[in-house]
Amino acid sequence: MIVTGRVLLLPSQRQKRSSHSRGTTVYNVVISGTGLYTPANSISNDELVESFNTYVHRFNSENAAAIEAGEIQPLPESSSAFIEKASGIKSRYVTDKAGILDPERMVPRIPERSNDEWSILCEMSVKAAEEALARAGKTAADIDGVIVACSNLQRAYPAVAIEVQAALGIKGFGFDMNVACSSATFGIQNAVNSIKLGQARAILMVNPEICTGHMNFRDRDSHFIFGDACTAVIIEREDLATSAQQWDVISTKLVTEFSNNIRNNFGFLNRAAEEHMNDPDKLFIQEGRKVFKEVCPMVAELIGEHLAENDIAVESVKRFWLHQANLNMNHLIVRRLLGRDATEEEAPVILDTYANTSSAGSVIAFHKHQDDLPSGSLGVLSSFGAGYSIGSVILRKR
Numbered sequence: 001m002i003v004t005g006r007v008l009l010l011p012s013q014r015q016k017r018s019s020h021s022r023g024t025t026v027y028n029v030v031i032s033g034t035g036l037y038t039p040a041n042s043i044s045n046d047e048l049v050e051s052f053n054t055y056v057h058r059f060n061s062e063n064a065a066a067i068e069a070g071e072i073q074p075l076p077e078s079s080s081a082f083i084e085k086a087s088g089i090k091s092r093y094v095t096d097k098a099g100i101l102d103p104e105r106m107v108p109r110i111p112e113r114s115n116d117e118w119s120i121l122c123e124m125s126v127k128a129a130e131e132a133l134a135r136a137g138k139t140a141a142d143i144d145g146v147i148v149a150c151s152n153l154q155r156a157y158p159a160v161a162i163e164v165q166a167a168l169g170i171k172g173f174g175f176d177m178n179v180a181c182s183s184a185t186f187g188i189q190n191a192v193n194s195i196k197l198g199q200a201r202a203i204l205m206v207n208p209e210i211c212t213g214h215m216n217f218r219d220r221d222s223h224f225i226f227g228d229a230c231t232a233v234i235i236e237r238e239d240l241a242t243s244a245q246q247w248d249v250i251s252t253k254l255v256t257e258f259s260n261n262i263r264n265n266f267g268f269l270n271r272a273a274e275e276h277m278n279d280p281d282k283l284f285i286q287e288g289r290k291v292f293k294e295v296c297p298m299v300a301e302l303i304g305e306h307l308a309e310n311d312i313a314v315e316s317v318k319r320f321w322l323h324q325a326n327l328n329m330n331h332l333i334v335r336r337l338l339g340r341d342a343t344e345e346e347a348p349v350i351l352d353t354y355a356n357t358s359s360a361g362s363v364i365a366f367h368k369h370q371d372d373l374p375s376g377s378l379g380v381l382s383s384f385g386a387g388y389s390i391g392s393v394i395l396r397k398r
Contacts, residue, residue: 028238029192031247031395033136034367035232037127037208041097042353045080045090045224052078052223054103076220083224088327092227092355094212095120106217110210121154121208121230122163128232129168129204136202136234136243143234144200146174149187150207151358151386152214153178156268164206172200180262181323181385182254183207183359184231188381188393189252191235202236207359214264216283225325226284227355231363245371246398247379253306253392261287261294262386296329299384300336306392312378314338319369319379324351324361359383373397 056075066072083089094100099109113119118126125148133139146168148161153176161174179186184207191203211226238248266282276282299322307314314337322330327349334342348369350361357364362383373379374397381393 025198026196027198029195029235029249030238030241030398031188031233031249032202032236032241032243032245033132033134033138033234034363034370035128035131035133035135036364036367037124037131037230037232038354039093039095039228041095042091042093043097043100045083047101048217048224049078049080049083051101051103051106052217052220055106055218058103078220078223086326087224087355088349088351089224089355090352092212092224093229093353095210095228096212100212100217108210108212110213118167119154119160119163120210121148121150121160122167124208124210124230125160125164125206125232126167128208128230129164129206132204132232132234135245136236136241138202138234138236140169141171142236142240143168143170143202143204144172145191145194145203146170146172147187147191147203147205148174148176148208149179149183149190149205149359150176150209151178151180151183152210154210160208161206164204168204170204179256179359179389179391180387181325181356181358181361182383182387182389182391184233184363185252185381185383185391185393186254186389187359188233188235188249189254189391191233192249192252195235195237201240202234204232204234206230206232207363209358209360211284211356211358214266214284216280216285219280221288222284222286225356227357229354229357229360229364231360231367233363247370247395248398250312250378250394250396251306251310252394253302253309255298255302255388255390257298257388259294259386259388261290262388264386292326292329295384295388295390296332297336298388299382299390300333302390303333303380303382303392304337306394307380310394312394316378317380318346318373318377320347321362321366321369321379321381322347323383323385324349324354324365325356325385327351358385370397 096108165174
């Protein structure tokens with residue numbers, strides 16, 4: 001089943017506000033500020049490989065008899081060359097470095113905090129939000145809602161968004177949502193719709209991702225994929241925006257289609273079937289080749305259709321801020337759209353230093369690669385991931 005959603009603002013409709021026949025005011029919407037929190041620690045491919053291969057050598061040595069008897073297969077080594085060729089990743093920022101690189105542990109060490117302390121997702125969100133608010137020229141008093149949209153929520157309830165709201169002193173509402181790597185674009189559409197209909201003047205949408213917490217660092221095919229980061233976006237009414245950098249939200253479009261090829265089965269029901277609590281599927285698992293083959297054409301098709309629906313030629317798009325999951329995927333998607341390889345300016349990459357940060361990736365690319373574009377430039381912010389879920393947001397610089 002495919003589900004789609006769209007917010008459409010044609011150039012002829014770009015007055016300050018317009019009304020439906022029933023008298024409901026509809027506001028034009030802009031993105032007026034972005035923020036980024038980057039953890040202090042970074043792990044290079046060489047460091048990650050050294051830890052992984054130490055674990056492999058130990059495993060193969062301890063199980064030498066079973067391997068010799070053919071009862072189990074020896075674990076293969078990893079290499080920096082393999083990682084970079086497979087993904088384009090050279091390093092990643094992480095919340096905890098020592099725990100990941102410890103061959104005896106290979107899990108980040110993130111102590112629990114008391115209920116009287118701000119959670120780590122809240123702390124990350126506040127840091128990213130403060131930069132976004134400053135860039136937008138806004139204070140907490142200007143924001144009417146908080147959306148925390150990410151793949152890896154710290155808890156079921158209370159909503160992390162409500163905690164972030166309290167930490168920043170924002171009135172109004174807050175809620176969490178999870179659409180895996182597409183959480184940011186789905187969050188943007190939720191915010192846009194609320195603002196268009198007058199339910200909020202401005203909304204803070206944040207994407208706190210501690211992806212290393214759900215990684216299996218003992219799996220050669222995926223131990224290198226993810227890093228940690230948090231992004232924040234201020235979405236607000238056009239007539240109230242004052243920041244130097246503003247982007248009209250021309251249109252949004254979402255698609256979901258069920259697939260098991262990217263999955264994480266961790267949840268509260270695991271304790272009800274304790275014999276499988278520690279199985280590999282309670283962490284990130286994927287069929288990478290199937291994902292590559294199936295998702296790339298879906299993303300290119302969605303973006304192409306979205307642009308056509310808005311009478312925008314693909315060639316007029318100056319920048320594609322794509323989800324930063326895999327460099328080869330991004331190259332193929334833009335090649336399908338443009339009929340040629342994209343330049344680094346057309347499809348900027350942050351994957352090499354941040355790795356895959358799930359929902360934050362495309363927003364990091366947008367945050368770092370927007371200031372150089374002139375007024376009137378068109379861009380597409382797009383995400384894709386588990387679900388499958390795909391989002392496209394068409395933006396025009398004011």
